[in-house]
Amino acid sequence: MSNQLNPFGVAALPRIVFGKGVFDQLVPAVAALGNSLLIVTGSQSFRATGYWLSLVEQLEEAGVRWRQVSVKGEPSPHQVDQVVAEYGGEGINCVLAIGGGSALDAGKAIAGLLTCQRPVSDFLEGVGRPEDYTGPAVPFVAVPTTAGTGSELTRNAVITQAGPGGFKKSFRDDRLLPRLALVDPSLLESCPASVMLGNALDAVTQLLEAYASPRASAFTDALAADGLRAFALGFRPDPDHPVRDFSQLAYAAMLSGICLTQAGLGSVHGFASPLGAFFGIPHGMACGTMLAACTEANIRLLQAREPVSPALAKYREVWRILTPEGSGDTGSPEALAQLLHHWTEACHVPRLSTFGISQADLPTIVAASGGNSMRTNPLVLTESELLLVLEQRL
Numbered sequence: 001m002s003n004q005l006n007p008f009g010v011a012a013l014p015r016i017v018f019g020k021g022v023f024d025q026l027v028p029a030v031a032a033l034g035n036s037l038l039i040v041t042g043s044q045s046f047r048a049t050g051y052w053l054s055l056v057e058q059l060e061e062a063g064v065r066w067r068q069v070s071v072k073g074e075p076s077p078h079q080v081d082q083v084v085a086e087y088g089g090e091g092i093n094c095v096l097a098i099g100g101g102s103a104l105d106a107g108k109a110i111a112g113l114l115t116c117q118r119p120v121s122d123f124l125e126g127v128g129r130p131e132d133y134t135g136p137a138v139p140f141v142a143v144p145t146t147a148g149t150g151s152e153l154t155r156n157a158v159i160t161q162a163g164p165g166g167f168k169k170s171f172r173d174d175r176l177l178p179r180l181a182l183v184d185p186s187l188l189e190s191c192p193a194s195v196m197l198g199n200a201l202d203a204v205t206q207l208l209e210a211y212a213s214p215r216a217s218a219f220t221d222a223l224a225a226d227g228l229r230a231f232a233l234g235f236r237p238d239p240d241h242p243v244r245d246f247s248q249l250a251y252a253a254m255l256s257g258i259c260l261t262q263a264g265l266g267s268v269h270g271f272a273s274p275l276g277a278f279f280g281i282p283h284g285m286a287c288g289t290m291l292a293a294c295t296e297a298n299i300r301l302l303q304a305r306e307p308v309s310p311a312l313a314k315y316r317e318v319w320r321i322l323t324p325e326g327s328g329d330t331g332s333p334e335a336l337a338q339l340l341h342h343w344t345e346a347c348h349v350p351r352l353s354t355f356g357i358s359q360a361d362l363p364t365i366v367a368a369s370g371g372n373s374m375r376t377n378p379l380v381l382t383e384s385e386l387l388l389v390l391e392q393r394l
Contacts, residue, residue, distance in 0.1 A: 011155070011174075014142070015028075015179065017190075023187065037064050037067070081119050085117075094224065097140070098146070115138060125171075130171070133171075143187070144187070148202035154257050154261045183250055185247040209264075211314050212378050217262070224259045232323075237347050238346065239346075267386075272373075273356040298377065319331045
């Protein structure tokens with residue numbers, strides 16, 4: 001049996017600064033990129049903390065001129081275009097996004113468009129012509145205040161047009177990659193439990209899907225396994241107290257961003273896109289409600305159609321990582337599905353019907369789920385199989 005590694009490539013990554021207290025390094029890093037700064041935050045949570053006051057004081061001491069905009073909810077084409085139009089002539093030479101995945105995605109898109117002054121829809125995959133984007137992008141710095149999306153490590157900004165006929169699409173280009181991803185777990189401590197729960201479910205989904213992806217490599221496997229170990233140390237399946245350790249969850253989420261960029265995702269994220277666009281389901285909850293059902297379907301169908309698939313061994317390994325108390329047991333892929341179902345129930349993750357979804361909506365969701373994420377699922381799921389998975393979560 002050969003031990004030779006399969007070929008793989010590694011896409012560019014930002015400079016990463018991780019650790020409790022590293023927020024103090026932010027202003028010197030930003031000031032080195034320019035003296036005219038646009039700060040993108042969420043609607044209000046970060047600006048209600050002492051970190052915001054400290055940031056403002058340090059920027060003024062450093063002589064950095066700054067403007068601030070807020071993004072409410074997931075960034076829409078209108079929100080992004082409005083900010084780009086307003087600040088395109090301001091001489092902004094650095095964009096700093098501080099917040100959850102939505103704020104980071106908005107900041108990434110804004111940084112990419114301030115100079116070229118074109119609508120973001122021109123470059124969204126499946127909507128415009130991404131290949132027409134020529135840049136340049138304004139230097140971008142990402143500081144997450146949640147631990148879920150890993151957006152600080154990716155080159156794609158997810159933009160959402162909500163409602164019937166809407167979409168959730170990516171503006172994706174290497175020039176959008178942050179110059180710096182500064183991850184300070186201390187910033188997570190003020191997050192509400194419901195936010196942290198959604199973050200955690202998103203992060204573990206990304207790690208699991210990247211690990212099982214047919215595009216996975218020795219490089220991503222090592223990172224995903226380490227992220228899953230950190231997740232097991234940081235997460236508690238309790239909707240009121242979902243965090244054991246903020247540092248471990250922040251690290252797991254950060255690695256999930258690297259892994260999804262390099263290896264892709266799977267059917268959970270394939271469903272999460274239309275669930276968020278059409279029905280307004282928060283991304284973490286969309287992942288959380290579909291994770292166990294999708295994983296169980298993958299395992300059952302792989303055993304029937306591709307019993308030698310490496311994904312089956314990986315599902316077994318994920319179970320061992322997430323249940324260290326049972327690490328001496330060989331486990332099974334089915335044991336992982338059972339664990340995820342237990343988490344779903346213990347965390348009171350809502351069913352699809354809670355969000356107003358009915359049987360009649362399911363074909364529309366299936367039709368809109370065939371994006372990039374579904375292409376890196378461990379196997380191709382038929383339309384009828386996708387419908388059955390959704391029906392399980394009604």
